[in-house]
Amino acid sequence: MCVIIPEIDIYVRYCETDASGHVNNVSYFIYLEEARTRFFQAIGLSKEKRGNVKFVVASAKCDFLAQAYSFQTLTVTTRVSRIGTKSFTLEHTIKDAETGKIIASGSAVIVCFNFQRQQSENIPLPFRVALEKVLVSV
Amino acid sequence: MCVIIPEIDIYVRYCETDASGHVNNVSYFIYLEEARTRFFQAIGLSKEKRGNVKFVVASAKCDFLAQAYSFQTLTVTTRVSRIGTKSFTLEHTIKDAETGKIIASGSAVIVCFNFQRQQSENIPLPFRVALEKVLVSV
Amino acid sequence: MCVIIPEIDIYVRYCETDASGHVNNVSYFIYLEEARTRFFQAIGLSKEKRGNVKFVVASAKCDFLAQAYSFQTLTVTTRVSRIGTKSFTLEHTIKDAETGKIIASGSAVIVCFNFQRQQSENIPLPFRVALEKVLVSV
Amino acid sequence: MCVIIPEIDIYVRYCETDASGHVNNVSYFIYLEEARTRFFQAIGLSKEKRGNVKFVVASAKCDFLAQAYSFQTLTVTTRVSRIGTKSFTLEHTIKDAETGKIIASGSAVIVCFNFQRQQSENIPLPFRVALEKVLVSV
Numbered sequence: 001m002c003v004i005i006p007e008i009d010i011y012v013r014y015c016e017t018d019a020s021g022h023v024n025n026v027s028y029f030i031y032l033e034e035a036r037t038r039f040f041q042a043i044g045l046s047k048e049k050r051g052n053v054k055f056v057v058a059s060a061k062c063d064f065l066a067q068a069y070s071f072q073t074l075t076v077t078t079r080v081s082r083i084g085t086k087s088f089t090l091e092h093t094i095k096d097a098e099t100g101k102i103i104a105s106g107s108a109v110i111v112c113f114n115f116q117r118q119q120s121e122n123i124p125l126p127f128r129v130a131l132e133k134v135l136v137s138v
Numbered sequence: 139m140c141v142i143i144p145e146i147d148i149y150v151r152y153c154e155t156d157a158s159g160h161v162n163n164v165s166y167f168i169y170l171e172e173a174r175t176r177f178f179q180a181i182g183l184s185k186e187k188r189g190n191v192k193f194v195v196a197s198a199k200c201d202f203l204a205q206a207y208s209f210q211t212l213t214v215t216t217r218v219s220r221i222g223t224k225s226f227t228l229e230h231t232i233k234d235a236e237t238g239k240i241i242a243s244g245s246a247v248i249v250c251f252n253f254q255r256q257q258s259e260n261i262p263l264p265f266r267v268a269l270e271k272v273l274v275s276v
Numbered sequence: 277m278c279v280i281i282p283e284i285d286i287y288v289r290y291c292e293t294d295a296s297g298h299v300n301n302v303s304y305f306i307y308l309e310e311a312r313t314r315f316f317q318a319i320g321l322s323k324e325k326r327g328n329v330k331f332v333v334a335s336a337k338c339d340f341l342a343q344a345y346s347f348q349t350l351t352v353t354t355r356v357s358r359i360g361t362k363s364f365t366l367e368h369t370i371k372d373a374e375t376g377k378i379i380a381s382g383s384a385v386i387v388c389f390n391f392q393r394q395q396s397e398n399i400p401l402p403f404r405v406a407l408e409k410v411l412v413s414v
Numbered sequence: 415m416c417v418i419i420p421e422i423d424i425y426v427r428y429c430e431t432d433a434s435g436h437v438n439n440v441s442y443f444i445y446l447e448e449a450r451t452r453f454f455q456a457i458g459l460s461k462e463k464r465g466n467v468k469f470v471v472a473s474a475k476c477d478f479l480a481q482a483y484s485f486q487t488l489t490v491t492t493r494v495s496r497i498g499t500k501s502f503t504l505e506h507t508i509k510d511a512e513t514g515k516i517i518a519s520g521s522a523v524i525v526c527f528n529f530q531r532q533q534s535e536n537i538p539l540p541f542r543v544a545l546e547k548v549l550v551s552v
Contacts, residue, residue, distance in 0.1 A: 015309055019152065019160070020468065021157045022157070024447075025153075025471040026153045026447060033291055034287065062474055064472055064474075115434070115435075151448050152447055158332070158391070163305065172427050175484075176425070194340070197340065202333055290432055290438070291438045293433040294428055294484075295433070295484055298433070346432075
């Protein structure tokens with residue numbers, strides 16, 4: 001069985017750098033968010049699959065391993081590393097698109113949340129099935 | 139009659155600078171937005187005064203006159219320069235808090251918008267009265 | 277003679293929206309900056325063409341004509357509308373990539389700036405030639 | 415011996431919220447950065463104390479425990495939890511300024527970095543002394 005690892009390319013904007021001349025640490029969390037939402041779209045996160053449930057970030061982390069610079073193209077990969085009852089974990093690697101050099105690695109714990117009830121809920125079954133298809137077995 | 143010119147102080151964050159070593163042009167629009175929302179709070183923009191009407195930015199402009207740097211304190215002043223039927227215009231000056239040197243000057247046209255009906259509406263009367271009190275007569 | 281109008285596609289990130297449910301006004305200036313830097317790359321803004329001269333934004337403006345939403349694809353076009361001695365003006369249109377509906381129109385005055393001398397300078401000749409090739413005659 | 419726990423107040427800007435109606439996860443990392451740089455200023459991070467050494471974020475993490483909203487005032491506390499040879503760790507708590515309710519807790523590993531040599535360096539002694547004064551003994 002083939003494992004899909006969605007991958008996106010990101011253009012580093014000038015406003016995402018800082019006075020140190022490199023990409024600011026906050027910007028990486030912007031990239032992780034884009035990778036996450038595009039990943040959800042890639043695995044078919046339709047209104048049908050998630051019902052009234054939305055995703056809320058419970059925790060986000062990023063390790064900064066090398067510097068990135070304006071106008072550089074970064075490749076961000078996303079994989080599912082854990083699927084729980086109400087939450088799941090995504091892991092990301094940010095690489096230079098040209099050389100493949102690893103720039104950063106990040107992760108996020110996502111909780112299914114019902115904004116009407118203002119409480120967490122089980123991962124909707126159709127979405128769980130979609131997630132399981134891309135779960136990386138270690 | 140005394141004219142109130144609300145004024146706020148802003149701390150320049152490191153992530154608001156860019157690789158040119160100074161504050162990025164986009165960051166100034168963040169400062170203008172903060173000045174605007176604090177101005178609305180200062181003149182008493184309560185739920186009662188605006189009803190279902192919200193504010194939408196129809197146009198924003200900023201002239202960058204001098205550079206600003208991280209950790210600098212900026213003072214942003216706000217004044218009302220025009221009150222129309224459904225919209226009004228705010229003008230802002232951004233100065234170095236210590237020296238008073240002008241860094242930038244900006245403006246924004248704000249439209250009263252009803253998100254339920256998805257259309258513009260007249261400025262609610264109680265809010266118009268509050269705006270008129272701070273209208274700068276030229 | 278053919279006129280090049282560089283055009284880029286932008287994916288609206290979730291963090292670029294605000295609690296009104298639409299793209300925040302500040303985010304459009306991020307899009308204009310990306311369009312601007314990609315435009316410079318498209319017309320061949322190499323180190324050779326600009327020497328020690330860098331670009332500084334002297335003024336930026338955006339008119340917001342319709343709302344945009346997260347995950348939407350926006351097309352931003354860039355054209356040169358004025359070439360002066362030390363500065364030039366770019367104009368941009370932001371459209372929905374699918375329907376072509378105009379979302380916003382913006383402009384920026386760019387000044388050639390020598391950071392070593394901390395003063396404005398003439399547009400370097402090779403870069404002026406590149407700009408003139410894409411100047412839109414009205 | 416008295417332990418200084420620097421604390422700052424942050425006004426939540428409208429552009430820091432997202433279409434879920436609450437503060438976007440990325441914005442918390444902006445707050446952590448502001449807390450960090452203000453903390454450095456509070457403990458007297460002068461040019462003399464750090465020489466050619468600058469700080470680079472090696473890792474950042476945030477756990478999101480409750481939602482925050484636009485125009486809310488947040489209090490961010492900072493404490494030193496670890497001092498190594500070339501790096502140290504800061505921990506932050508983000509609370510609602512009025513009720514004291516915990517909104518988020520974050521941390522960052524900071525590495526001393528020499529941009530001229532492009533390599534990490536020992537924490538400069540005068541800065542280490544300043545850090546030790548605020549190290550929280552557990």
